[in-house]
Amino acid sequence: MSRIKDFFSTIWHFLITLVEGFQALFWLLIKGTGVLSREGKAGLRGFLTAPSTQVMIFQFMRGFWPNLSLGRKLIKSYDNTGTAVVTRRADVLDVLNRNEDFEVVYEPRMRKLTDGDNFFLGMQPGWDYTRDTSSMRLAGRMTDVPEIVLPRAQKVAAERVAASGGVIDLPQDLTLHVPWDMTATYFGVGGTEAEMQDWTTTLFWYLFGDLGADPDLDAKAMRNAAAMRAYLDGAVAKQKASPDGATTILSRCLALQAAGTPGMSDLGIRNNLLGILIGAIPTISKASCLALDELLRRPEMLRRTQRAAIEGDDATMANCIWEALRFNPHNPVVYRRARRNTVVGKGTLRQTRIDKGQMVFAATLSAMFDRYEIPNPKSFRTDRLFSDYIIWGYGLHTCYGAAINEAVIPAVLKPLLQKKGLRRAEGDKGQIDTGGTPFPQHFHCVFDT
Template identity: 30%
Template structure:
């Protein structure tokens, strides 16, 4: 379909029809629409916002948080969290101060230990899925969802909170602030209610941790495993620690840090940050497992090589296959910004465009990562591309604050699947992600590796 010809044929004042066609195109063949926009209309003004599709232009937007702010979704996110948060703000008052705080508690040096934790959790969840005895299982519901949540319990410190609550609340929260373009009041209210539930449960965990630190009766600060990270078990491990042992999960660090009083970083701020980290992690990690496996499965040669590298235990080489797979299906294909002052985008180029103040700007990651003028043969599956060509974890002031943990959790969750050769999407069903009426993949059927009909 010639998307632009069809779009231009609709009268300019028929906004509903233009918006409908745009959304249909994004669902039916987003890659084809983006390819045409990059070639013919790289800065594309529509009733829903200005689509920015070229790689350098996307980076320009995301490099100027003073001009292109998070004002599109920031207020909704703070409604959901009930407090300010780094992703919902720009500037020194909250964003830069708390981004620095996030880099301290979500430390880069955690990566090897987080990978080890992820491997242990993932293997246990896969064992449970296969042990049910069926010929198939749901890679999302039976594996990715619980594995991601248990890693969050062990690393972030959500001890004592059931994994289903962690997943269900964050789904409602992310739906409300990130994928609710019509601002449906019911979706928003559900997200706010979920945020309040998660806040209250985390407040209980914080209170128990404080009691334990004071030496008063309590459930303890969380089991510490051998590498210093909180252990994760089944359905949300209860807090508890051996005498004299201190958990080093993220929450424990947050409770140990003492900041000047003027920062007002009390337990409510700790709560909001911890819940915010989870909200930016749980759904995305769950989705990435399924989409990465899907993108490898539709490329048998790449899948075979990824399996070989997984078995060899070379994380750097294996991880490159996962990040390249996610380039083809990023969990955030488009990120919105609010232009607060007139800005000349791509100045000095043929596509130079003035973006008026108050415009919604849609920075298209899923297009930028296929920009033919920046990437060599972008349609080819090529692990090991330069880091700047992969925007899966974002770019600029609001890139993923937990990127060091994410950089090992996501590929390791996929690696544990590929280490079991019998676990594969069903023939002909490699692309069959079922969203079940939500914005997030909910089901992806894979074989369990058991002989057909063998339930023993």
């Protein structure tokens, strides 16, 4: 009986995915033509990169072309022989799980940033990866999140929102400051605020977003990395010479060093701190801005989220934020490179060959909308399992800061969501301005005081 049910369920999902593929195609043609005739090619670029358009592009692909494999190279920043895109959830998770077939590519740029060694996000499974992630998870513990990180983030965010007087430029006044404060008070290596925010933004962009290998960005990244290394070397030496007694990731690293832990030399500590700093600041800021941006586009959902924030129903408020990030995630894809000739979607109608060296975009955004596994993917729901979301990676390299993100992003947004009359500022100021970077630089909101 259950086999017959499975059979009909598969046919049903196949047909509906196909119909939705057609719908997406028409939507893209009608909207795209409209944008092109009104705003020309420049407008089309913005249209194609908008999250709502990406949702439709992937919807089309899941219906007609779930796995795309091209000889054409789209990424210049890392060696590759071509490009592939996988869109079905099963294949996305498969690619991110098969480390022997699909490798992380970041090693050469990581080595440029440290001026020598790799960082664990650039490593394949093995001793180096195990050594560094183990020691950094002892230095930055999950239990620190409720005990140290969350109370501080709540306090700082509340102070910032209160001080804004009802007009707030999110990145500048709130969403960059809270994670920076975490790097200062909890990591123990915040440096100078504006400088650290600038360094980490540039270096994140260089590592993950510079697909075209821009020489100017390369030059800026090298300057920033050198400055950041010098600062971190100084901070490690200073803390070692005269410990300040604070419980920080840096002080824990030095305690591990004193205990003879492998990988915790001064240089090892510096490089690990450099890596986690790059991941921490611009990401939390961007995700916080995108979540609020999405909620502001959905007045009913904004009201529901605000009600939860005001009533202290943190679980519902957080669920609304994760759902907003499903529609508007920090990164719509994670990429890997094929280590040998292989296939994705093995034994299915969508089986596709991937050649050694091809860069594979695992479309995590698409995976979160795949109706084969996500119930009612197009509805904004607050009762989804957290495991339905892929908002900070998947598999071996799932974000080191996952527990921090889960606590800090709601903490950043909550005091704002509690404000009556929360809305965008008038005109362009109320829209996210990335200032030519991949990260929000300005996004003005107002609320009643």
